[in-house]
Amino acid sequence: MDILYLLIPLSLVLVFAIGAVFWWAVNHKQFDDLEDQGQRIVDDLDG
Known part of the structure; x- marks a missing residue:
């Protein structure tokens, strides 16, 4: 149970x-x- 005193604050820091x-x-x-970046990759491969 003592490990919870470490894990709970550590998880809260990680979430924040x-x-x-x-x-x-x-x-x-x-x-x-987001769509432009994916389309740019496809356009570069074509040409």
């Missing part, structure tokens, strides 16, 4: 860190144009 990275990505418009 992942949330902060996701928040940063959304605010910096990293997810705005």
Whole structure:
């Protein structure tokens, strides 16, 4: 049971860190144009 005193705060820190990275990505418009990147790869292979 003593390990829970380590694992619970560690998991909360990890969740907040992942949330902060996701928040940063959304605010910096990293997810705005997902289709263009995939199409650009296909266009480069054709020609």
